[in-house]
Amino acid sequence: MIHLLTLGGPWFVGALALGALIGFLTFTRARDATFGGGWIIALGVLALSVGAAISYVEILQGRDAALFDIGYLATLAYAAGLPLGGFIKSLGGEGENRPTPAPIIVAPAPVIEPEPVIIPPQPVAEAERPIAAPETRTVAETRRPPNAAPAPARAKTPRGAKPETLGAPRNGAPDDLSRIKGVGPKSLEKLNALGVFHYDQIAEWDLENARWIGAAIGAPGRVERDKWIQQARALAGAGGEGK
Known part of the structure; x- marks a missing residue:
């Protein structure tokens, strides 16, 4: 040996x-180690x-x-x-536990709903607004027989009451209605086409007349909003009316 x-x-x-x-x-030295x-x-x-x-x-x-x-x-x-x-x-030290990896949690992506796009209404240019002519009806049309053919469709009658109008300016000299705030070239043309030429005509309007004119020129509420009647009364009182 x-x-x-x-x-x-x-x-x-x-x-x-x-x-x-x-x-x-x-x-x-891992405590959870196994031998196979x-x-x-x-x-x-x-x-x-x-x-x-x-x-x-x-x-x-x-x-x-x-x-x-x-x-x-x-x-x-x-x-x-x-x-x-x-x-x-x-002998180098006590056994160490192996770190357990944290579970990976995959959360679903949040659903982002698109915000609604609000498009503000575009103002209609005065030149593009149609002139709504007042509707007139005859007695024969209102008393149509039951078996008669339906009348052709007509444009809706403007709200309010039609004011008194003229066929032409007095003495051939219309007032400068453009001095009224809110009366542009297109509005002036439409007023003249309806038979409105002078300050005193506008000064005599009431609320129903103002509504009728606003609907007729395609600008509802403009007469009341811009106070055409009050401006016309001031201009007529200052001697600005036509003769």
Whole structure:
């Protein structure tokens, strides 16, 4: 035995150091670590048992027996080095728990509803507004027989009451109605077409007349809003009416 230790001493030390290195590198201090190589341990124990039996019964003789015994003892030294390396590594501190990765929660993207686009009403240019002519009906039309054919569709009658109008300006000289705030060139043309030429005509209007004129020139509410009647009375009182 002493002869074997003398011959294989360097091999035994090297096998022990190699086993310790492998054990140090493969040993883990994680508390939740598991080992799944039980079959390797069982196979190693079986191999060592077979080797021990061969050496014990002295099946091999001479040089072969010496080499086998040296290899067997070196294997034992390697097997002893594995737990030794793990033990050395365990002296470095207590086992650490492996951090559990936080679950990744993918939230659905929020649904963004488009905001409604509000388009403000565009003012209608005065030149584009149609002139609504007042509707007139005859007595015959109002007393149509039941079996008579329906009358053709007519434009709606402007609201209010039609004021008194003229066929032409007095003395051929109309007043400058554009001096009334809110009476533009188009409105002036429409007023003249309806028979309104002088300040005193506008000054005599009432609310119903104002509504009728506003509907007729295609600008409902303008007469009341811009106070045409009050302006016309001021201009007529100041001597601005036509003659």
